[in-house]
Structure formats: C-alpha cells, structure tokens
Amino acid sequence: MIKQAIIPLAGLGTRLLPLTSVFAKELLPINGRPGIEYILDECIDAGIKEIVFIISTKKLMIKKYFYSDQFYKNIIKKKKDPRLINEYKKILKYKSKIKFVFQNIPKGTGDAVLKTQKYIKNKYFLMLLPDDLIIKKNCSKSMIKVHKKYQASVMASMKVKKNNVSRWGIYKINKKLNKRNYIIDGVVEKPSAKKAPSNNAVIGRYILPRSIFNKIKSLKPKRGKEVHITDAIQLLINDKERFIAHNFEGKYLDCGTMNGYINSSIEIGKL
Numbered sequence: 001m002i003k004q005a006i007i008p009l010a011g012l013g014t015r016l017l018p019l020t021s022v023f024a025k026e027l028l029p030i031n032g033r034p035g036i037e038y039i040l041d042e043c044i045d046a047g048i049k050e051i052v053f054i055i056s057t058k059k060l061m062i063k064k065y066f067y068s069d070q071f072y073k074n075i076i077k078k079k080k081d082p083r084l085i086n087e088y089k090k091i092l093k094y095k096s097k098i099k100f101v102f103q104n105i106p107k108g109t110g111d112a113v114l115k116t117q118k119y120i121k122n123k124y125f126l127m128l129l130p131d132d133l134i135i136k137k138n139c140s141k142s143m144i145k146v147h148k149k150y151q152a153s154v155m156a157s158m159k160v161k162k163n164n165v166s167r168w169g170i171y172k173i174n175k176k177l178n179k180r181n182y183i184i185d186g187v188v189e190k191p192s193a194k195k196a197p198s199n200n201a202v203i204g205r206y207i208l209p210r211s212i213f214n215k216i217k218s219l220k221p222k223r224g225k226e227v228h229i230t231d232a233i234q235l236l237i238n239d240k241e242r243f244i245a246h247n248f249e250g251k252y253l254d255c256g257t258m259n260g261y262i263n264s265s266i267e268i269g270k271l
Contacts, residue, residue, distance in 0.1 A: 002144050002207060003049045004119070005126040007039060008112040010056040010103040015257050024059045026130050028261065031268040034065070035255055038268075039130050040094050046140040048126060051097050052119050054112045056104045066095045108226025110216045117213045124153070127229075129204025131256030133264055135271065137249040139205050146181055147207045152242040153233075155184075156205035158252060166190050168201035169230040171245055180247040186237060189230040200245065202230070203252060212236060 013020035019028060026036040043051055055062050072088040075081075101115045113127065124147065126140055134156070143154045160168060167190065174185035187202060188195070206229075215232040222228060237243055253267055254260035 001047065002122070002124055002126050002147060003047070004052070004122055005043050005048045005050070005128060005140075006052045006054065006113065006116045006120070007036075007128050007130060008054045008103070008109055009036070009059060009062055009130060010054050010106065010112060012058075012106065013256075016261060024062050025256075026059075026062060027065055029265075030133075030255065030261070031265045035133070035264075036062070036130055037090075037094070038133055038135075039128050040097075042134075042138055042140050043126070043128065044093075044097070045138050046126070046144055048140070049097065050099065050119070052099045052101060052116045054101050054103050054115050056102060056106075058104075063100055066091060066098060106226070107221060108224070109229040110219060110227030110232055113208075113229055113232075114213060114216045114227075120210055120213075122210065124207055124209055127206040127208055131254065132204030133253040133255055133268075134203070134205070134248060134250040135253060135268060136251050139203075139248040139250055142248060143205060143207055143246050146244060146246050150177070150181075150242070150244055152183075152244050153209055153236070154207040154244045154246050155187075155233075156203040156248050157182075157200055157245040158203055158247060160199055160201040162193055162196070162199045165193055165196040165199055165201070168203075169228075170196045170198060171200050171202060172197035173200065173245070177244065180249075182245045182247075184237070184243050184245050187230045187233055187243075189228045202245070203248070205248075208233075209236065209241060211241070 013025035016025050027034045103112045147154050169189050171187040172185040173182045175183040215235040219227050253264040255264045
C-alpha cells in the first residue's frame with residue numbers, strides 16, 4: 001500500500017504576486033483555512049502515514065506554522081477557547097506526519113523529488129502538487145485503488161482546451177483499460193499546441209516508483225535550468241514501467257493563479 005507522500009513547496013509563487021512577496025502561497029487562506037491543509041486532509045484520508053515537505057529557506061514560515069506549540073499553549077492557557085484548542089489538536093495531528101527537506105535553488109519538480117530520496121523507503125509513493133486542489137472526491141484515494149488493482153504507477157488526468165496544452169504535461173494514450181483509466185505511451189512537458197500528442201493533461205497527483213530517483217539523476221537540466229519530472233517518467237515508460245492515466249471524478253481547482261485562487265475560495269465555500 002501507498003503510505004508515504006511528498007509535497008513540493010519550494011516554488012516562489014510568482015503568479016500570486018504581490019501576495020507571495022511576503023507570504024508562502026501554501027498558507028494563503030482558502031475559505032478560512034491555509035490551502036496546504038486541504039492537501040494534508042486528502043493525504044490523511046487516503047491512508048498516508050508520512051508526508052515529506054520540500055521547502056526552501058525563504059519559506060520557513062511553512063515549518064513555523066506547524067511548530068508554533070508555545071504560541072498555542074500560551075494563548076490556550078489565557079483564553080481556554082474551544083476553537084483554539086481544536087486548531088492546536090489539528091496542527092499536532094499534521095505535525096506528527098510531516099518531515100522537511102530543502103530545495104534552496106529552484107531546479108524544477110524533478111530536482112525537488114530527488115531531495116526526498118533518503119526518506120522514501122517503499123516501492124511506490126504519492127506526490128501532490130499544492131497548486132492543484134481536487135474537491136468533492138478524494139483523488140489520491142481513488143488513485144491508490146487503481147494502483148492496487150493494476151500494480152502500476154498512476155497519474156491524475158483530465159482533458160484541457162487544445163489552446164491551453166502549453167500549461168501542462170500532456171500524455172499520449174496507448175490503451176484504454178476502462179472508462180476512467182488508460183495506459184499511456186508517453187508524456188511531454190508543456191508542448192506547443194502543434195506538437196502536443198493530445199489534449200489529455202497530467203494534473204498534480206502522481207503515484208511514482210522509487211526507481212524514478214535514478215532516472216532523475218541521469219537527466220540534465222533543460223530550459224530554465226530545470227529538471228522536469230515528466231522527462232524522468234518518460235525514461236521509465238521507455239524501460240517498460242507501466243503508467244496509468246486516471247480521469248478523476250472530483251472537481252479541479254487551480255490555486256496557483258490569482259483568478260484561480262479567488263475562485264477556489266468561492267467553490268469551497270459552496271460545499
């Protein structure tokens with residue numbers, strides 16, 4: 001079973017400036033809660049026992065958020081507010097599952113994944129990208145079920161507009177397994193509309209094999225001096241590792257842009 005997850009959090013969040021000039025985007029409130037808590041709840045509900053955060057020294061406030069014990073103890077001692085007591089219990093629950101590693105130079109998602117190698121002990125692990133919220137259904141839980149059934153790597157997917165493919169990793173279908181699951185033949189990072197193999201996009205949920213670490217090490221940085229996780233995935237596909245694209249049932253929310261961030265609060269407020 002999948003018991004470990006990693007969450008890359010070292011990104012600068014430039015699409016949410018000016019908010020992110022002084023604040024970690026993952027702590028920005030979405031309907032009254034830091035966005036990262038929705039990701040953590042998804043992990044815990046899916047049965048994840050250990051979560052590795054990849055942060056930078058510029059985003060130490062994320063670590064501080066989960067290590068504010070004395071602050072809560074002092075406030076609770078004075079006020080004995082039930083709401084604050086419940087908040088503190090929730091923070092302690094999250095904290096018990098989180099480890100931290102650092103990616104101080106932004107070298108892409110592939111490099112961020114590589115930073116977690118010393119903690120990943122199982123054959124497969126889950127990765128969640130925090131800009132992508134999926135509500136109404138637990139995407140990670142359904143992906144774990146797919147992994148268990150097929151004993152394969154899994155990526156969340158959805159169709160996007162053809163003129164938008166350059167925002168995503170785009171995959172090519174090899175074989176349809178059933179209504180929601182497809183074996184993929186290849187994946188490319190942010191292709192132009194002309195070069196895209198389809199309009200099937202990879203969304204920020206992955207079940208990856210531990211063998212991906214060696215593939216990442218073999219890669220050289222590309223444009224922007226970044227190592228892309230999609231390139232490592234393609235190397236695994238070339239070596240006959242089976243990857244399944246899973247068309248999830250929930251509703252996708254993009255929290256990484258200003259309009260998407262505002263809309264996410266509205267949509268979650270309706271639940």
